[in-house]
Amino acid sequence: MSSTVTATPTTQSEHPVVLSPERSKLGLLRPDHGKSVIIDWLTTVDHKKIGIMYGAIALFFLLVGGLEALIIRTQLAVPENDLISAQRYNQLFTMHGTTMIFLAVMPLNAAFFNFLVPLQIGARDVAFPRINSFSLWAFVAGALVINFGWILQALEAMGLFSASGPTEGMNDFVPAMGWFGYAPITGIKFTGAGTDFWIMGLQILGIASLTAAMNFTVTIVNMRAPGMKMMRMPVFTWMTLVTSLLIVFAFPAITVALGELMFDRLFGTNFFVTAGGGQPILWQHLFWIFGHPEVYILVLPAMGIISEVLPTFAKKPLFGYPIVVFSGAVIGFLGFAVWSHHMFTTGLGKVATAAFSLLTMAIAVPTGVKIFNWVGTLWGGRVRFSPPMIFALGFVWMFMMGGFSGIMHSSAPADAQQQDSYFVIAHFHYVAIGGIFLAVVSGIYFWLPKMIGKMWKGNLSTWVAIFSTVGLNVTFFPMHFLGLLGMPRRTHTYLEGFGWETYNLVCTIGAYILAFGILLLVVDIIRCFRSGEPAGNDPWDARTLEWKTTSPPQVYNFGKTPIIHARDALWEDKYGPENRKCGEQAEDGHGIHMPSQSWWPLLASAGFIPLGLGLSLMQAGVPFMGYFAIFGLCLCTVGIALWAIEGPGGYHLHPKKDA
Amino acid sequence: MTEAYDIPLPEVDKSAENEKYHTFVNLALILAAITGVELVLVYLPFHTVFILSTLLALSLFKFVAVVAWFMHLIYDKLLLTLAFGTGMAIATGTYTALLILLSSEDVDHDVITGVLGYF
């Protein structure tokens, strides 16, 4: 390292020291300290910039997924509507689910992980900054591959493109088999290249998630500031750790399942092909072995956000901190033992059904414990109804409603009635929108001032809360009744006379109310960016370390690494006794060591785009796509090799004493 | 280049490494011997259940031995055992359950056999 670190003058000069980029071990100039903003963001290894990019891209896909949902709801507004065809409807609900789960909620969570975790534990960056950059760009590559089908579908609609080769005559270029991709419909005999885009895109997103999750586990275990013991960590950081471990251990199942499916489609193997003895039920098992932990991967970070917001605005430490942490871990662990409750109606046998039923009910216990702890936190507190708090309170209520219908599903006989009906849709949208979405909005209202250094203006947030909460209830509450009346999921239209018409119309109206609420949220975010009011270090009188530093934080986060003596470190620092205030680590005279930026993670993940697109387009009969895929693989390998050879580098910063 | 600069590595005790050498040699011999025993065992006319459980026990022993000594897990921090053990435990539990869940009786062999039997 000594050879690659910039030798900055050791004397503290009055003028800012001009840093110039160093050469890496490859002999190339590192992209540090450049003038170009674009290059700076493309090659950044700063967890805060990476977090902001995750957030921006995820919000974009949230709008895309929302638009898809609106088209779906418009189609269903009246019986026998022919706004869109059945095929287009299938594509829309598939992409709505896939987009919302993998391209909106997971990266939104990743945005919070990236921005907050190093700040909350008093670190300068994550453990592996370049892997962090790789995870972000691999996510972007996966998102592009999975959505590329829309371009082909548009060309097909204009009569400019049609499938030949292995999928000749099958012109569905956007995935259309549901986000769970049940076999055998994913077989090459039944669906076209859309399925290939879905397989390749998901595989790339899986790699992105896995690398990010391992990175964050190591960061949280190893990079904590002195005195930040595990049981002093903010609950959000704890939930990040549990979520990361869930990703680490759950994603390989879907990686292998997708690989097997890819082999079925590309090389004619028989993993899920019934004609060759393959068992579609195995796909269901493998998918849900991943899929159920995935549900907790989505929701645990939301619980973490709520556990940060409620105590701050109730002016009370979190009630039963160790129990909240422990419950989160138990939810994560039990999440691996309940996958078959998605498959009660496949005929698992009495013993298995009873076992999975019981385990599923058991998960309600730690979840309920958490809700009681949140309520306990509010009890006797000095509650301030600031925007983040309003959404957090909404979360507790709405998430609980989703939980109640979830409990109903855990009973196998009841589930047999509700399976594949709108009741299930009502359940998981209460959890997803009433739970995760409200928590994420609460998080945005809470932390955006920290991220950009500007404070919210006006009280548009109240209207966002009203419209989104009313909208989600008007949309999804009637779906419980629709489900109980027997309306099946995933059908593009329905006949008159089943008593479904009114409910469906109400749902559609609700969807537009909700969409208006989200539109207001976007407007409010833009207004916040244009706001001239500085946020200050600690606008909410908050408890955790991220509010100790400037808004937005300096590139090195903390001028001097804090030393922690208690949980709720910042409150103790502000209001606690002398022996619990934060200390500061003495400078070692070398300045702050910063990691160098790098092109290679970007190059390595860019290779995924030709790899994924090549293999998928090959299936649609586009010539030379096999070579294109090999080119992508080479790009990946070269990127990783150069990344390994260049050496991490790094340079030293000397912040002014008062910074 | 690495974290070696960042973390002061513990001073290497050469005699400990030399002791490890003997452990490694012994272990390698034992592993080779077990593989031989396994190979012979399947040909011996013992009861199927006996052979099966012995084979499983032997391979489990080999597995644990390599992880513990060759991979240094018993010399290392407990945290690493937890990281690996969690993955191993989840994998074992999940796939044992899955193997029990799926049964040959659920398959219509008369229908399936027609399309199989390639060799």
Added chain:
Amino acid sequence: MSESASSEHDSHHNLVVGNKKLLMWLFLGSDCMFFGTLISTHLIYRKLYPEEYDPTQLFSLELTSFSTFILLMSSFLMALAVSAMHKGELKSFRRNTLGVIFFGLIFLGCQVFEFSEFVHLGLTLQSGTFGSTFYLMTGTHGCHVAIGVFWLTCLLFYSYSGKMDAHESAIDVEAAGLYWHFVDIVWILIFTAVYLIEFIGKTGGAAH
């Protein structure tokens, strides 16, 4: 696989184990699920179709036992190489690593030979579920071995570049070693669960 920066050195007071080592073990924990899925896919289809296939007609236990032995011994040499690195003995490291690479190549050679034999005998990737699961599982394992050989070769070349400091690179070698041992233990399981089990109660079936 790639070398990464530990971004700083002044807040390592909670450091439990090295970043890279922890990352590697997490990856191996994750890989347990990965190979668990592959092996169990194979076992599930064997369980579902017990009579439809008779792999004892194909498998040569002598060959497989030999490659198992080879892989175990390579693991032994790998342990010595890591140990040598900790002692700062570059020469011993090179000798042992060369041995590991050599044994790894023998194992791959055995696998290529085995695959071509099987294809000759009529078992292809498309042969029912057995062909699919067998080839994907053992092939994925073979890919892991090949990646390990490539990784160790890179380290070996690096050790000749003159830039390698035994003290500094010990963790890189150890990470590669952990990966190599893991590939070995996966094979230990495959040897028993996929090969040996088939021969129980079918003595004499391994005649070729």
